Amino acid sequence: xxxxxxxxxxxxxxxxxxxxxxxxxxxxxxxxxxxxxxxxxxxxxxxxxxxxxxxxxxxxxxxxxxxxxxxxxxxxxxxxxxxxxxxxxxxxxxxxxxxxxxxxxxxxxxxxxxxxxxxxxxxxxxxxxxxxxxxxxxxxxxxxxxxxxxxxxxxxxxxxxxxxxxxxxxxxxxxxxxxxxxxxxxxxxxxxxxxxxxxxxxxxxxxxxxxx
Numbered sequence: 001x002x003x004x005x006x007x008x009x010x011x012x013x014x015x016x017x018x019x020x021x022x023x024x025x026x027x028x029x030x031x032x033x034x035x036x037x038x039x040x041x042x043x044x045x046x047x048x049x050x051x052x053x054x055x056x057x058x059x060x061x062x063x064x065x066x067x068x069x070x071x072x073x074x075x076x077x078x079x080x081x082x083x084x085x086x087x088x089x090x091x092x093x094x095x096x097x098x099x100x101x102x103x104x105x106x107x108x109x110x111x112x113x114x115x116x117x118x119x120x121x122x123x124x125x126x127x128x129x130x131x132x133x134x135x136x137x138x139x140x141x142x143x144x145x146x147x148x149x150x151x152x153x154x155x156x157x158x159x160x161x162x163x164x165x166x167x168x169x170x171x172x173x174x175x176x177x178x179x180x181x182x183x184x185x186x187x188x189x190x191x192x193x194x195x196x197x198x199x200x201x202x203x204x205x206x207x208x209x210x211x212x
Contacts, residue, residue, distance in 0.1 A: 013056055020046070020063045023081065027073050034070035041130055042066055048126045052167055054119075061089035062123050068094040092120040093127065106150050110157050121158045122167060128154055129171045135178055148182060151175045 025039045032038055046063030060082055068075050068090060079087035092112045099105040113120040128151055138144050155172055162168035 013059075016056060016060060017046070017050065017063070020060045020082065024063050024067065027067055027071050031072040032070055033072065034066070038066060038070055044130050045123070045126050048130065048167065049122065054122065057083075057085045057089060058119050058122055061086045061093070061119075062126055065090055065093045065123055065127060069097075088116060089120050089123055092116040093123050103146060103149060107153065110154055114157055114161070118161050121161055122165065124154065125158060125162060125165075125171050126167050129167060129174060132171070132174050132178065144182065148175070148179055152179070 021043060024042050028038050028042075042063055042065065045065060046059055049062040050059045064078060064082065064086065067073055067078060075087070075091070078090060092115075093109065095105050095109055097105075099108055110124065113124045132147070132151060135144070135147060138147065151171065152175060155168070155175060158168060
């Protein structure tokens, strides 16, 4: 019985991947404001998409997907460094912080991903799959119900577009497992949002140091 290993596309892709990983890590170090291990999470999302064999723009946007949302780097810097297509995918995968309710904020982002299309949805599904693997660490019951609801709604919204994609199937299996194990799976509810403050500037010199 043979096993087909993924074939990495070309050396230039690897150089772009390196550059995106370094840029992401330096940006988060310089001006990130999310307390979770964001470099690790962003790396896993990008490498998940890479190992599934998706294209350059999808993988790079997967690596960089949280930079608008979770750092104070000017968004146009990302466009300038990585191009319009990567920027478009990241922008679609970014919460609108002006929406107070966190479930409504997620729904609005999912709708934008759907409008942008297949590639934006792939990134959101890979992002959600990685986040779901920390579900067991969530102690707050409201947050657990919120996360289950978000996953369910994303799967439903993206099913027609992504049903045949392995990453969508992996998320579906994960949600089925989590929902079956959750005592309140039948009583999910819309929840209020936490507030986030972005009040410090990004030191771009730290991001660009030694990147060229």
